[in-house]
Amino acid sequence: MKNKFFTHPPRWVYGLIAILTTCTIFFAQPVQAISIWDIIRGGAQVLQGIQLGSMSPEREMALGGQIDQQIKQQLAGNGTPVVRNDHLATQYINAIGQRMVDKLTPAERRNINFTFQVVNDPNVNAFATMGGFVYINAGLMVLADTEAELAGVIGHEMGHIIERHAIKQMRERAIQQGILSAAGLNQAQVIQLGVEVALNLPNSRSDENDSDTLGLSIMRRVGYHPQGMANFMAKLASQGGGRGMTILSTHPNPGDRVNSITQQIANNPPTQTEMGGMDTQAYCLEIRRVVSNRIQCS
Known part of the structure; x- marks a missing residue:
């Protein structure tokens, strides 16, 4: 009698052969080992997205940096590009901004790499975004009469970054738009x-008052008159109510802020080391040199 196992093997044998063949082909290929923890971590990143509150x-x-690139593209498309680094x-x-960065305390986020840029726009404006990016319009530089005035604007924008105001606004905006979930946001x-x-x-x-107070403190440390x-x-x-005051659309309440700043200065008068940057003639000549030689200095 013939052995039935060899002449007619059970059906499960064919399945076993198929599995062994597949495994042989797969493991014959050089692959990089992936641990179960790699898979878990990767899955967690996909599920969580970007959490604005814990970054x-x-x-x-x-x-x-990616937001900065998009801002530059949009400004260039509007005919008001960010000028070159050189x-x-x-x-x-x-140079002004980095002197102010040097005076930051560790609690004021000295681990952020601040970048200060000029927008080729005659309108008066200044703004900032997360990650240390500050933008100053050429029109604002011309409107200022002293370097201390310009330093005050730069310090104010630094204050927004230090206090993470943009991140807070982004989170609030995401909630308003209904796109913020427990999983966070995607990069786009x-x-x-x-x-x-x-x-x-x-x-x-x-936020404006907080940035004014912090900016005032930073500029004084450098030696600028508050x-x-x-x-x-x-x-x-x-x-x-004048023309070109774009800054007022994003930085409201200038009258109230003047009163607050003036009161802070009265409560803490400047010392002899905080009298710098008030020379109008020197500032005008500097702006004529770096912005436009058409500027008339008396």
Whole structure:
């Protein structure tokens, strides 16, 4: 009698042969080992998305850099590009900004790499986004009468970054739009919100006051006269109905802020080391050199 196992093997044998053949083909290929923890971590990242409330400085700077690129593209499309890093105006703004960065305390986010840029726009405006990116319009540089006034604006924008105001606004905007979930936001959503907040959305009264107070403190550490900030704010308040005051759409309440800044200065008068940047003639000549030689200095 013939052995039935060899002449007619059970049906499960064919399945076993197929499995062994597949495994042989698969494991014959060189592959990189992937642990179960890699898979779990990867899945967690996909599920969680980007959490605006708990973001490392490295993550913030990386996303801020992408927002910065989108802002530059939009500004260039509007005919008001960000000027090159080697431009005299950018070098001038960056020199002031970096001196102020050097005076930050560890609690004021010295681990953020601040970038100061000039927008080739005659309108009066300044804004910032997450990750340390500050933008100053050429029109604002011309409107200021002293370097202390300009430093006050730069310090104010630094205050927004230090206090994470843009991130807070982005989160609030995401809630309003119904796109924020427990899973967080995807990268495209974060970038879109970042551009919208930087260019279009007004800051709250509380955020403006906090940034004024912090900016005032920073500029004083460098040696700038704090009256410079008050003077420029008063200028905005007096010319609020004038042409080109784009800054008032995103930085409201200049009159109230003048009173607050003036009171802070009265409560803490400047020392002899906080009298700098008030020379109008020197500033005008500097702006003539770095912005436009058509500027007339008396």
